[in-house]
Amino acid sequence: MLAVxxxxxxxxxxxxxxxxxxxxxxxxxxxxxxxxxxxxxxIGNLASLAVMYLLLNAEFVAAAQVLVYAGAVVVMFLFxxxxxGPRREPPxxxxxxxxxxxxxxxxxxxxxxxxxxxxxxxxGSLAHDGRVGAAFGTPAWVGRVFLVDHLLAFEIxxxxxxxxxxxxxxxxxxxxxxxxxxxxxxRREPQRGVEAVR
Amino acid sequence: xxxxGVAWYVAVAACLFGVGALGVLxxxxxxxxxLSLELxxxxxxxxxxxxxxxxxxxxxQIFALAVMAVAxxxxxxxxxLVVALNRRRLSLDVDTLSELRG
Numbered sequence: 001m002l003a004v005x006x007x008x009x010x011x012x013x014x015x016x017x018x019x020x021x022x023x024x025x026x027x028x029x030x031x032x033x034x035x036x037x038x039x040x041x042x043i044g045n046l047a048s049l050a051v052m053y054l055l056l057n058a059e060f061v062a063a064a065q066v067l068v069y070a071g072a073v074v075v076m077f078l079f080x081x082x083x084x085g086p087r088r089e090p091p092x093x094x095x096x097x098x099x100x101x102x103x104x105x106x107x108x109x110x111x112x113x114x115x116x117x118x119x120x121x122x123x124g125s126l127a128h129d130g131r132v133g134a135a136f137g138t139p140a141w142v143g144r145v146f147l148v149d150h151l152l153a154f155e156i157x158x159x160x161x162x163x164x165x166x167x168x169x170x171x172x173x174x175x176x177x178x179x180x181x182x183x184x185x186x187r188r189e190p191q192r193g194v195e196a197v198r
Numbered sequence: 199x200x201x202x203g204v205a206w207y208v209a210v211a212a213c214l215f216g217v218g219a220l221g222v223l224x225x226x227x228x229x230x231x232x233l234s235l236e237l238x239x240x241x242x243x244x245x246x247x248x249x250x251x252x253x254x255x256x257x258x259q260i261f262a263l264a265v266m267a268v269a270x271x272x273x274x275x276x277x278x279l280v281v282a283l284n285r286r287r288l289s290l291d292v293d294t295l296s297e298l299r300g
Binding site for chain 2: 011015029032042045055056057072081084103104110114115132149157169
């Protein structure tokens with residue numbers, strides 16, 4: 001264990017870079033005022049996560065992560081941000097209100113709870129390491145496990161995606177009633193006045 | 199296994215989940231709340247894959263793929279909601295959207 005090989009040091013170096021860029025990009029997502037920059041920071045977070053997945057012998061999940069998230073999810077985010085217009089909202093605007101303090105405290109409590117729960121459950125059992133076969137994590141292996149052992153989960157996943165797509169279309173589509181309501185300025189005026197006061 | 203042990207990966211996953219939870223609780227722009235939710239899901243995914251590697255069990259990777267599909271669904275519905283809010287000229291601030299408050 002004491003003899004640190006060159007490969008071990010290399011993997012450590014890659015891991016340290018990936019972990020720090022992952023957490024740094026996560027903090028950037030949370031702290032940027034402009035959602036456009038937050039969405040761009042999420043790409044860095046996803047890329048460094050994909051590197052960590054590769055270090056964990058999960059090649060297929062790493063590729064799916066880059067394709068699904070950076071290729072589809074972030075692009076959709078950028079479209080919607082461009083559609084609604086970038087609204088700057090500095091995260092700590094207005095000074096520390098009791099809500100902000102409570103939120104930070106709740107997030108810290110959540111983190112402490114996770115660390116304590118994992119630490120209590122995993123004392124010692126996470127220390128031993130082992131080798132996995134060469135096929136672990138390859139697309140062929142994932143396909144066999146997914147479509148043979150976990151076929152029901154695969155089908156349910158597809159149904160969830162279908163339902164979400166239908167819901168997205170219904171939420172995003174114009175309805176005639178709404179268009180008629182938006183076309184009547186007399187009924188919309190008071191609400192707009194309230195909006196402007198806010 | 200070369201490099202750091204699984205416990206290090208789980209620690210990074212916990213920190214990522216905490217950062218995402220902070221974003222969900224603190225930010226008021228629904229778009230950034232959704233992005234922070236993605237961070238939380240990614241933290242969960244990293245823990246699943248690290249423990250899948252640790253126990254030599256493929257179910258963790260399958261579960262991570264299912265989580266990815268659920269994240270895509272959540273983004274689909276969440277962005278649909280944001281577009282609907284924008285179309286009704288409601289302000290994009292989760293603090294002012296309190297009509298359903300009990």
